[in-house]
Amino acid sequence: MPTCWLVRADESHKPIQLLHYHTHTLGRGPETQIKDQKCSRQQVELRADCNRGFVTVKQLGSNPTSLDDVVVGKGNQVTFKPGQKLYMVNRLYPYTLQFREESTSAGASGEKSKAMKRPHQRDAHEERDQDKEKSCRVSAPSCSNSAARPDQTHAPEKEPAAHWSQGLKVSMQDPSMQVYKDEKVVVIKDKYPKARFHWLVLPWDSISSLKALRPEHVELLKHMERIGARMAQQCPGSDTLRFRLGYHAIPSMSHVHLHVISQDFDSPCLKNKKHWNSFTTDYFIESQDVIAMLERDGRVSVKDGTSELLKLPLRCHVCHQEQTTIPKLKEHLRGHASS
């Protein structure tokens, strides 16, 4: 089980360990070094779930604690995940989360080379592949783990294992994963593509989710869409392929990412109803719609009950015919592909 650390983003004090399922009350005091009178001594109540990789945050104090840009509100409770920023009070005193494996004894821990064996399936549809560099080195992640690792005085080549939900953050920094990059964004191939072509466009700037989007992000989102569209346009067979560009309403992975996915849905990684519905119902929000919403409302809202869309019956996205099982749906899709 990983350990959970509450990391002060400005590194003004050492990370605070949150014990699994323990209730930690935090606020003004020596532990946080916050002396601000606006901050209660019992500002927040934190409870970490180290297995599932999140912390529930309850605001106890009167002044606002916020998660990203959203105020929690007194008595309210929210879920705090890696990648998000928690502000103790009045948008001040930023904190992030870090889950990592405990390695009490050096050298005894198992190897965790991240550039190990990758599934064989990906090469099936790959026509072009410029750099075949299979380097084993993994460039150091941008987040400063060292600051949160006081015990690590030796064996610096071993990074702590990141929680799976931070996988995107790790992959986007890995040159061997990057398909395109510029000063604003990076494109990687989806690790488990749900179609013959499936990329993710990620901003270098960490934006945890759609909820954190603000009007100042509009230009960035437009850039992401342009780059995504270019990826689609430049891929082999683009003349006959249809693509959609959009966001999952409720993604599992931290860090905002734009899906660029071809509409064949021909992939062994597409295995269940959730996979299907997350790309063929309103759970998939078009990039244009996100941008329009942000320009019109100043933020992006996700309707209540959106998660229920994942349970809808399987329906063909081309002819809207309902299919009873995944294998039948796949067979049906092959019919559309050949015609």
Add this chain to the structure above:
DNA sequence: GTTTTGATGA
């Protein structure tokens, strides 16, 4: 970007 594995039931 969760996937994988296993148990259970239709």
Add this chain to the structure above:
DNA sequence: TCATCAAAAA
């Protein structure tokens, strides 16, 4: 066979 659910993994 296939879907659904829960738990584990990294």
